[in-house]
Amino acid sequence: MSTTEVKPVGRTILASTIAKTYISEVEDGVRKLGRSPKLVGFLANADPAAKMYAEWTGKTSESLGFTYELRVVDKDDLEESIIDANEDDSVDGIMVYFPVFGNRQDQYLQQVVSLEKDVEGLNHKYIQNMYHNIRFLDEEEQQKSILPCTPLALVKILEYLGVYNTLLDYGNRMYGKQVVIVNRSEIVGRPLAALLANDGATVYSVDLDGIQRFTRGAGLHLKRHKVEDVDLTLEDVAKNADVIVTGVPSPNYKFPKELVKDGAVCVNFSSEKNFNPDVKEKASLYVPMTGKVTIAMLLRNLLRLIDNKVANKSK
Amino acid sequence: MSTTEVKPVGRTILASTIAKTYISEVEDGVRKLGRSPKLVGFLANADPAAKMYAEWTGKTSESLGFTYELRVVDKDDLEESIIDANEDDSVDGIMVYFPVFGNRQDQYLQQVVSLEKDVEGLNHKYIQNMYHNIRFLDEEEQQKSILPCTPLALVKILEYLGVYNTLLDYGNRMYGKQVVIVNRSEIVGRPLAALLANDGATVYSVDLDGIQRFTRGAGLHLKRHKVEDVDLTLEDVAKNADVIVTGVPSPNYKFPKELVKDGAVCVNFSSEKNFNPDVKEKASLYVPMTGKVTIAMLLRNLLRLIDNKVANKSK
Structure with a gap:
């Protein structure tokens, strides 16, 4: 061993540690509800990663008092199966393990899941509300808009890590922070950039096409972030x-x-490790995977959907 | 010139010829309406093909009594601009010239156009209704569901060409016909395959991933086509x-x-010529381009949207 070797100084923080608070929040929620909410997951591909994620969701859901049903269907029957679940009153929440077709048809299928059961928060209405910082579905502000679960998990992780400054006002807690996000997908990277920009951060969103800067916009009638292409590396x-x-x-x-x-x-939220462990020679905190927090958010969303249903019925 | 040269036997049918019936139907509609419906087109890219299509839509719209306004906007302002037009009562219809970002963000933007103004028929609700052969938006069957304009144009072209057999009952007029569609995009190829299958055809949908067969499904509670992967060349x-x-x-x-x-x-509906002209040595009828019929359908959809608005108000 060389004497000049630099020892890692940063700490690894595991998603399971971060998830704990939310896990107990979710357990409390189920207890208060007094019944076991039912989540149905659809698996229509042979992707081993999707299958593992499905099993993992099932295990976590059941351990927290939910009823989980995995429905394995042929991809050509998936749409009809989702519609069946939409119409089935015994089903509280629905999720689909993508990719199914691996193309734009997957986005079509995502939108088939009804707004009222979309635990992943991927319905166009939820996404559009998120981009515009609209937090409720109704004017009376009784029904909360659902946030897409992976970006939400990443926000919660940054809160846990103390990147969000709780001394600042809500909506301003990322003020002054610079963030780089290497991914600009429609389901994680772009929504996350918008969420963090809405909270005051300057976000550089990086993908193969180049770099965009997201900042909190000063739009007159729309509460929404501003996006610019920047000529930076x-x-x-x-x-x-x-x-x-x-x-x-x-x-x-x-x-x-x-x-x-x-x-x-x-x-890192990729299922692949995008950092080498020696990143801790530079980083202060390093979260290598985030899936467990995402599942906690998924179940939290499911409880919110049930709250929304109750609020909607009492109108 | 060789004496054995095979002379083309097929006929070329131009889209402008096919469009005529619909053009006069649309003109009549505007006359009956007694005002000039307003169509707003959004151009947010420098693609010369999109620009040409925009100019062409403008020219056709105005010649038929519509008011057309092309709004050239920065791609990062497009969403806010669409929302402005959604909220502007003087705007009857909205279309966006894609590609803008050229990725899934374009699909997000497409869904920002309000259901009531979506002349292209690309809102998820319209597309889902089309796949399920649901023709109205309301239970009273007063408001017609809009069909995506390019697939609709292709159906109208096949009607004009006599491929649809008018001696058969409506919904059965492609019975026994075999169709090959080389394109399975979410906005043309796949919807077209579903439309033709719903009318009784056997459709082979071809793309780089393989071949699928679309037939009229015998679903119990859903009127929808059936899709199978087939191992054919x-x-x-x-x-x-x-x-x-x-x-x-x-x-x-x-x-x-x-x-x-x-x-x-x-x-051929591609802007590129996917057949050589000598295809007429085999084909009986050949339609080299379809854009003019698509524009006629776009304007026809706009009139339907206005009808729907009237039907909705009179409820």
């Missing part, structure tokens, strides 16, 4: 980043350690 | 095809003439 934006979030679905991609600022917070 | 399905529809957005793609059955009907 990853090196430019990473060197000042307080937070680096990665979500590149490739085993070969590694975020370059030398671009990580000393003390930065690094979070 | 293009040659297998083309040799019996009464109709071949192409929509490959590449200048290099040419449908192989030798696979066209004698007397087949060939229709």
Whole structure:
């Protein structure tokens, strides 16, 4: 062992640790509800990662008092099966393990899940509300709009890690923070950039097409973030980043350690490890996986959907 | 000139000829309405094909008594601009010239256009209704569901060409017909396959991933087509095809003439010519472009949206 070896200084924080608070919040919710909410998951592909995620959701759901039913269907029957579940009053929440077709048809199928049962928060209405910082579905503000569960999980992780400053007012708690997100997918990267920008951060969203900057917009009639293309490199934006979030679905991609600022917070939500463990030589906190927090958010969303149903009926 | 040269026997039918009936139907509609309906088109890219299509829509709309306004906006302002138009009572219909971002964000933007103003018929509700053969938005059957305009144009073209047999009952007029569609996009190929299958055809939908067969389903509670993956080659399905529809957005793609059955009907909706003109040595009827019929359908949809608004108000 060389004497000049730099020892990692950062800490690894596991998703299971972060999930604990939400897990007990969810358990409390089920207890108060007095019945076991039913979540139906649809698996229509042979992808082992999807299957594992499905089993994992099932295990967590049942351990927390939910009823979980995995329905394995042929992809050509999936739409009809979702509609059956939409119409079945005994089903409280629905999720689909994508990819199914791996193309735009998957987005079509996602929208087939009814607004009232969409635990993943991927219905167009939820996403559009999120981009516009609209927090309720109704004017009376009784029914909460659901947030997409992976971006929501990442926000909760940043709260846990202390990146959100709780001394600041709600909606301002990321003020002054610089964030780099390597992923601009419609279901995680772009919504996350918008959420963090809405909370005051300057977010650089990186994908193969280039880099965009998301900031809190000053729109007159729309509460929404502002997006600009910027002519900057990853090196430019990473060197000042307080937070680096990665979500590149490739085993070969590694975020370059030398671009990580000393003390930065690094979070990876890809199922592949986008950081080498030695990132802790630079990062102060490192979250290698986030799935367990995502599942907690999924179940939290399910309880909110049940609250919304109650609020809607009492109108 | 060789004496053995085969002279083309098929006829070319131009979209402008086919569009005529619908053009006068639309003109009549505007006359009866007694005012000039307003269509707003959003152009947020520098694509010359999109710009040309925008100008072309404008010219046709105005010549038929519509008011057309092209709004050229920055892509990052497009969402806010669409919402402005959604809320503006003077705007009857909205269309967006895609691609804008060229990725899934375009589908998000498409869904921002309000259901009541979506002349292209691309709102999820319209598409889902189409797949399920649901023709009205309301239970009283006063408000017609809008069909996506390019697939609708292709149906109208097949009607014009006599492929639809008017001696058969409505909903059965493609019975026994075999169709090959080379394109399975979410906005044209897949909806078209469903529409033709719902009318009784056997449709082979071809894309890079393989071939699927669409037939009229015998679902119990859903009126919808059935889809199966089939282990057949293009040659297998083309040799019996009464109709071949192409929509490959590449200048290099040419449908192989030798696979066209004698007397087949060939229709190309791509902006690139997917057939060589010598396809007429085999095809009986050949439609090289379809854009003019699509624009007629767009304006027809706009009039329907106005009818729906009236029906909705009189409730």
